[in-house]
Amino acid sequence: MYQIYRQPIPATELVVEDLPDGEVKMGSFRSAFGQGGQTAKNLIRLSFQDTDRGQSHTLIISDEHDKRQWMQAFNKVASKILIVVNENKTKEKTAQ
Numbered sequence: 001m002y003q004i005y006r007q008p009i010p011a012t013e014l015v016v017e018d019l020p021d022g023e024v025k026m027g028s029f030r031s032a033f034g035q036g037g038q039t040a041k042n043l044i045r046l047s048f049q050d051t052d053r054g055q056s057h058t059l060i061i062s063d064e065h066d067k068r069q070w071m072q073a074f075n076k077v078a079s080k081i082l083i084v085v086n087e088n089k090t091k092e093k094t095a096q
Contacts, residue, residue: 006057009048011081016074018067019043024058042067044074 022039047056061067
């Protein structure tokens with residue numbers, strides 16, 4: 001179970017990024033800019049296509065297997081959106 005404390009990003013506006021391991025430092029603000037420090041693994045960043053609409057959210061996934069599961073779920077949602085958009089465009093063309 002996950003608690004969302006902000007308005008969800010609509011699926012049609014969702015951008016999903018698979019962040020490479022070691023790219024993001026963990027810890028406090030001060031330690032993020034210091035020497036050394038731990039880097040995070042298994043991260044996914046969610047954001048709006050239009051960055052002016054809201055801030056991005058970074059999910060820290062417990063392990064590689066769960067990360068693959070999340071990415072598959074996001075890809076499934078994205079593919080359904082593309083199918084619906086393509087079906088609507090086809091219907092519009094045949095109606096004209």
